Amino acid sequence: MSPAVPSFPITPLLPEIRASLEATPRLVLEAPPGAGKTTQVPLALLDAPWLDGRKIVMLEPRRIAARAAAQFMARQLGEEVGQTVGYRIRFESRVGATTRVEVVTEGILTRLIQDDPELTGIGAILFDEFHERHLAGDLGAALALDVQATLRPELRLVVMSATLDGERIARWLDAPRITSPGRSFPVRIEHPSARAQESIEHQLARVAKQALAESDGDVLVFLPGRREIARAQAVLEETLSLRERVAEGRERVRAERVVQTSPNPHPRSLSQREREEKIEIVPLHGELSLAEQQHALAPAEPGTRRIVLATNVAESSVTLPGIRAVIDAGLAREPRFDPNSGFTRLETVAISQASADQRAGRAGRVAEGTAYRLWPQSKRLEAARTAEIAQVELSGLALELAAWGSNALPWLDAPPPGALAQGRELLMNLGALDADGRITALGRRMLALGATPRLGAAALRASEPLRPLIADLLALMEARSPLRGEQGRSDDFRMRVAALHAWRDRRGHGADGGALAAIEQASKGWRRRLDVRSAASGTPDSHAVGDLLLHAFPDRIARRDEANPLRYTLANGRGARLHDNTALLGEPWLVALDLRFEARDSLILAAAPFDPRVLERDYPQRFVRERVLRWNEARDAVEAFEERRYAAIVLERRSVPVQPEDALPALLAAIRSKGLDALPWSEHARRLRLRIRALRGWMPELGLPDVSDAQLLATLDDWLAPYLAGKRRLDALDAEELSQALSALLDHAQRQALDAQAPDALTVPSGQTRRLEYAPDAPPVLAVKLQELFGLADTPRVGAGRVPVTLHLLSPAGRPIQVTQDLKGFWERTYPEVKKELKGRYPRHPWPDDPWSATPTHRAKPRGS
Incomplete structure (x- = not known):
């Protein structure tokens, strides 16, 4: 017998939702956290006539939330996960032959649509937490709309979210909107000030003590990431003797409330149960094991109160029972693409006002609550979160679009053209796209693998014996460094591999065991996908890591400068440097895996050495030998060299004579770079330009040429090149030749008009x-x-x-x-x-009474006249 289904705020709206989808194939559903949309809507649609026995696929952006939603729905049906309700996330699947509701994460949905554009057996796709605006979610929605418009008009699409611009989404979908009121209690907002020299962790610990004393339930703390959670947990455990201090605080707060509300206060003492209350500190983030995640989401044991330290995964995607207070650091970790370095990295950024409101709402789910915001009340936040598509690297998206065969998708926010073009260029370098932008066989294999394009290219080029190692590298590249302490400052990526293998071989590793366990789980997933049966162990060859990863970053190859062992030249021509305490000193070749862009030379944060013979073997087409011309600024002259290069890295160079026909392009390029002031302008030539410009404006019918700086620079090949022919140096052009070149722009009639109408x-x-x-x-x-x-x-x-x-x-x-x-x-x-x-000041000059009839003169009157 199925357990009783609890009532949710969304429950009264379920008939309206069913009726709307019966009438129209698209719907926008707005419902705050706790309304029940995630778990109640899919089940309510299972027997809809239009579904006709087909599956409902629900997109859940986060793995924690996908598992939790599937488990909750399965419990409602009195079943195990994998029967009517299942889930599929990266490296994990719990679905069966009878599964009708499938909760999937974003990459899984994209693969479903790409592999079967008709979506056979699927009747509806629900996009949950769409306000998070992840790139894969936007792509999945655009692909699903394209499928609905061209192949499956009866396919139902529902966009659900707690905080989104419902009106804009409804216009985009051309869909009706339904809004659920949710269930919430008043939440008091406080902004406790930080003390002088107080770290965020110590401020948080102080406010946590206050929150425990002022409330009866659990406390939810929002922090940007795993690193901050670990630091906060350590400070809380070190600085709070929680049982005694919380009991004292509750006694004090109760006494203060009685004093404020009673003329004859007699505050009662805390009960023995309250004095013996246990406090548990619980982390919650995506890198925890499944058991740890389930523990964080489960109710606390009787007599225990919790401080849950969570990332923004707890904003809306999961339900945490018993929360009465929220402490919000106001920060989140989001991907940002740096076009200068070519890397997307997670950056700690201020949250939006919508996120702040949603986090605060977590304190009012079961009763009145309090939200403590650890930023000044005067600080203004952005209204809403920026879509990922506008601020991340787009090579993965470009590969998906190439596989789909069309860029003309119905985007909510279209991808920026520049970032998309940069992504396609990278894919061509990796061999995933051909010269015409069509996906190659390698590109399709990269998509099937499911790694990022860079890492997919490296994995699929790895030889059979090295596949166990590449599985480890995929897992390590996608995770934060497990190294801690002095090791954590190392820029040698091989140390991360060594730590993983030492942990796996049960040897001393000096790294974060929890992080290594999560990396090992990911490596197992990659080994399954790569059909690898055993894990790598021991110490790899000194070049093995770099030899594999150079296939992911062929544009980040770096060669050491001969004059400076800390400085390198990158394949893109920019400079890079190692820090002073580098572990890579002396390595002639590196593949730079992480860079921090700086104005002069980027700082190499992580790299690995490699054997340059691998580069020549696998990328022979990028090694070129050619004659090049360069402008010597000091000599103001053209120089010629014969060079052998890998991309922009010069391997060999020798000076060769400059041919007259070679010099002209370099001279013109130098002028374009320096500007027209580099030319030997005479006074006559400058005045001639001004006269032409003036008459061109006064008498446009004459058709005089445009002699502005921009136009002259753009047409150097037409008007100046003939006068530079045969010259090797810029100062070989004299002022007279320059004047002749400028005059030659005018025909005979224009020159006559110039002299007559704009005379010198x-x-x-x-x-x-x-x-x-x-x-x-x-x-x-x-x-x-x-x-x-x-x-x-x-x-x-x-x-x-x-x-x-x-x-x-x-x-x-x-x-x-x-x-x-x-x-x-x-x-x-x-x-x-x-x-x-x-007249008195200049008596020797004429000052006639009648200037109209006086004789003009440039001389003074003769003396004595």
Whole structure:
């Protein structure tokens, strides 16, 4: 007989959910944690007529949550996992012939769709916790929508989440929305301040003591990762004598409450049960063993209270009974792609406001609770989490799209084109895509293996004897380093392999035993997939690790500089360096497995040496011998070399003569790099450019050429190359040749128009020729002594009369008197005042009463006149 089914907040909505899916094949379901959507919706749909006996597949982003959901549903049915309800996660499967509800993690769903696009035997796919926006979840949803649109219109798709932009998701799916109110109690938010010089672990321990004293249930602590959980656990165990201090705290808090609420307080003492209360500290993260995870999710024993130290796996994916207080560090570990280094690494980042609200809600599931936030109340968080597709490396996605045969998927957020192109380039280097971007046989085998493209390429190239070792390397590369203490600072990746093998062989290893146990479990999974029957042991050959992993990172090959043993040149041309206390000093060749990008040389965080003969054997096409030209900055000249290279790493180089035809491209490249100021511009050439630019703007109908910096640089091959032919040095081009090259841009008619409409100089009434000064986007300027313009009524114009010249009228001493474009107005209104002021100062120069009829002159009056 099946046990009684408990009631959940989602229960009253189940008929509406069934009716909606009967009418339309897509649905958005919003329900907070604890509403029951994960475990109740799949079971409620099992007998839907449209399902017709087919399976329901539910995507659960996290392995812990997938197991827990399947186990809970199986218990509701009075069955074991693997009967009606089962699950499939990486390296683990509990399904059978009668399984109707299959809970899977993200990579499993993608493989289901890729292997059988018609999804035979599957009637519905449910996407749980979609707000987490993992890349694989977004891909799975896009693929499922594509299948529904082209092959299976009757397929039902349900997107479920605790916190998502339901309106936006509904528009994307063109689907109705159903919202469950959930079950929650008020949660008080507090922001306890950190003390001076107090670490986050000690602040957490202090607040945990407060939370235990102020509440009756368990305490859930959110931390970014396993490392922080271990540190917090150590501090809690070391600094809190929990039984005595919590009892004292509860006594004090109860007394304070009685004082506040009663005129005659008589606080009662704690009961013997409360004084003997046991406190258990329980970690919860994805690297625990199955037994440890199940222990963390199970209710505490009677008389025991718990402090659960969890990653964001406890945000919404799993149910923890008895939580009355939440302590939130406000941090999470999320993947971030660094395009400079080419690596995606987990970074500790601030959580979003949606995550903070969801975490706080965990304290109000069974009664009123409190959330203690370990950040200032004034701090503002981002509203929602950024989708992984926008911030991770996309080679895996590019390979999936190549296998699917189309990039035109109905994305909620499309992948960034630049990151996708970078991913495809890597796949071509790994041999997973051909030159046309089509998936190769190796690429399909990489997908089937289920590793990242880099690690898949390395695993599938490994020879039979080395497959046990490559299984270990796959597990180690995907895990954090198990090394601790002094060993933990080592940049030699082989030490991690040695620690794993020592642990496996039951020898001393000096590493984290729990981490090694988790790595061993992953290695077992890879050995099964690679059809390896025995595990590696002992100490591998000194180059074995690097020889295998160079196939994952052929673009991260590094060769030591001859002049500096700590510095290396990477295959992409960038520099890298080892830290001063490196364990890899003296190694001529390394494969860099982890780098931290820095402006000058990246820091090598993990690497392994390899035999360069393996590189030549497996990548002969990347070794080239060719003649190269380089620009010597010091000599401002072209140099020629014959080089042998692996990618950008120069293995051999010898100087060879520069041929005239070789120098021209290098000279042009140098000019593009340095800019036009590197050319020998004469004053005449500079003025010519300014005149052309001015007339081009005034009279566009003339079709004058664009002589801006950008256009001249873009067309160097057209206008300057003929004048550089045969030259080997930049200073061999003289100023006269440059002026000729610029003049040659104009035909005869344009040159005549330029001289007429944008002249270099004007002849003024005194008979003298005065230069016009041109500037971008301004009328030309004519600086001239006032006396030279007597008799001239109107301002001179250029550009076919369209542009008045700006006159800078000068005193006899050449000092500015007036700037004007209205000469007539100057004579009428301003000249009398100027004459009055300057006539006494310059008596030997004419100051006629009537400047209209006076004779213009550039000379002073003769003495005695």
